[in-house]
Amino acid sequence: MAERIVVSFHEPSGSAGSSGSGYLERSLSIKKRAEAHGGALCAWSSEAFAFDFPAEALDEALGFTLEQVAEAQGHEPLRIGVAQGEMRALGSPEGLAWGEPLKKAERLAFLARPGEVLLDPEIAAVEAGDLVTAGLRRGRCADGTIVRGQRLDIYAPLRGDTLQNVYKLVTAPAFVGREEELGKLAVPLGCAGLVRAAPGAGGTRLLLELAHRLSPPRSLRIAPTFLPREPLGALRNAFARSLAREEPPELPEALAAALDKLLSGEGIDVQRAAELVDAWLAPVDGRSGLLTVDDATSIDMATLEVVSQAIPPPGFFRSVVRIDVEEALPEVLSSIPVGAEVTLGPLPKEQARELARAFCGHAITEKAAARWARLGEGMPLGIREALAEGLATGELRWLGEVAEPRDRVSGRGAPAPAQEWITRRARWLEPGEIAALVGVALLGGDAPDQIVDAVSTLMGGAGARVAAAEETVVGAAWASRPEEGWLAITSRTQARVLIGLLDEGTRELWHRMAGRVLEQNVGPLGLAEPAYHAAVAGERASAAVLAAEAALAAAGAGLRKTAAALIEEAKSLDPDVQVPEISDEGALLEGPHAEEMSIASIIESMGEGGSMRALDPPSPSSIGSLSPDSLGARSSSVAAFGPRTRPSLAEAVAALGEDPVAAEDPSVMAERLSKLLREALVEGDVQTLEDILVRLRVTGERDALVERMSALVLLTRGEHGDALRKLKEAAAAVSSPRARAGALLSYGIALASAGEVDRALHETLTALARAREASDARAEQACARFLSYLSWVMGQPQASTVWARVAQASGEALGG
Known part of the structure; x- marks a missing residue:
């Protein structure tokens, strides 16, 4: 039995040529093309024939199938079904095979319309969304079986192609509508225009268009950006971006020094900052500067204080503040005289259609523009995101140089806000x-x-x-x-x-x-x-x-x-x-x-005597020498990343066998052996470790621990395959978050030891999440220590330092 992709062809119903030489010649021609793509004839009848391809040859099977759709060459189009699964070779005649996917493909071909390709929904590429489908077809075969098939989009069958179509959208199209609102915002100097705009209504775009039309000599565009909660952070970023766009004015020495302090993040007092804004936006050759504040309720308080002092006289520049429709103007700005107020909502129907056309570079049919403008609820962001989602799914397709609906029902769904289209489109991101x-x-x-x-x-x-x-x-x-x-x-x-x-x-x-x-x-x-x-x-x-x-x-x-x-x-x-x-x-x-x-100073003050150094994560001699227990050990008792000098562990194990209490009570024996097991693993004493595991297995206690540690022993012997299999099975077998954290961490260590560092990172992050779910600070510390080491060996010292801090914080939590 082998996994195969089966492509079945069925003659159109009632075709007069299905039993004549024309049918035979056409079938043989298609057979040659299938063989050229790596397929083999697996079934043949008077009305249908099928070919199978290796499971990994999806591209070849799909390319072959679409060739037959495109090259009908005067023949009535065939009906095609595709399925995937295990097929059994019949041996003779050579190539013929039988299996469930053949039955499914034949039924789908029977159900399909001429020229249509129906896919079994259980095909791996269909389930993963890698193939683009155009809806479900459902019907009943001659034997009464209900059949369901996904219609392949024969114009853009691959998801990668439809996602590339999104790139054709115009990022910043020409401004559409809002002319009345723009006119009102030409407010007198020393006043502010107020824009109330719901998210996605185009408030930010309106501010940019206003700046473009006024063409001020200099402008400051204050908006939430990097470090939005840093006092004066928004003002600092606004000055930095203005310097990148425009020539700075000549500033008095005191203000130049203040600007340097502001840009370096040191901060300056509100009055001096307001003076700096006034000087920066002072008129040049009779033309005033422009200050815009976008999403004002998300701006830090200190920046808003500066704005409130800079705008009123002597503020010889224009200013516009944007907030949400339902929001009140921040109290700190209440003293600013408002010269005009506008509210932005959905665009009128014709303007919404014009914006849809603009996003597509005017290469879209009128029908498509109308449908997708409606889907976006007339909101600029909603229209763009609805277009992007339509292109990503194939509902909206580029045919030649023009975008059009895929079929008569495409784009006729329910309108939705922008966040809905964004959520849908996000599922295609890696x-x-x-x-x-x-x-x-x-x-x-x-x-x-x-x-x-x-x-x-x-x-x-x-x-x-x-x-x-x-x-x-x-x-x-x-x-x-x-x-x-x-x-x-x-x-x-x-x-x-x-x-x-x-x-x-x-x-x-x-x-x-x-x-x-x-x-x-x-x-x-x-x-x-x-x-x-x-x-x-x-x-x-x-x-x-x-x-x-x-x-x-x-x-x-x-x-x-x-x-x-x-x-x-x-x-x-x-x-x-x-x-x-x-x-x-x-x-x-x-x-x-x-x-x-400062947390940083606490860690740095530990110096050489601390459990970890902030900027110099300790390195073990090999990943294989690590264990979940050693990673979580406190530095005062057991060195986390290295061996220590102590009496022979083998002697301690032997002595335990003579202890009458342990010998009579398996649970006591298991507890003491577990402690010795951790020490043997830390010290790398594999021989003693194997002895302990044998004794621990005899007690019938700690079976999960025995399995994990046995796998780690296999790692030391270089038997990575068996070790990874054991640890993966152990991780799958446990359900509680605490136990799963330990099992996943062991699996992550094994993966890293086998050289699969990226997979190790993923499993260890999952282990950390489970440790946090279980409120297990020791397990969290163990995961963070190992993540610190992984980051270090992956060439990410800064990430290593961050994980070292997480481990330290978990250690402090353990210390109470």
């Missing part, structure tokens, strides 16, 4: 691509590659690097390159959807990793960001410490309101946390010592 995008989303939706890689590779391995995912995520409009070395999610709605795809436990782990990486890559003010991530991850004490440090930095920079808010946040997380004291005027009265507050 795991590494999703990890890269989630990394960007967690970091504010717009972040430098280096930091994204540091976070995403911790969770998704090397395939989650920006460089590896860039072609797809940028080409398919998931992200863009706002500047060299930075990646930005296309819309904040996309960012929210991507994070929402994670289950709660995985999301907490992502936040934990993001916080660990950021703690090592931000200044004192920036610690407000890892404080947020630590809080979401449930690490309240660590979050409180980081928030208190950020409060200390904010107070030192003169950001009184921000410092007070961070102090309140720290106390809400941990009432006992040490926080700086500030006066009513904002002066710093007393601040805690940084080394008492």
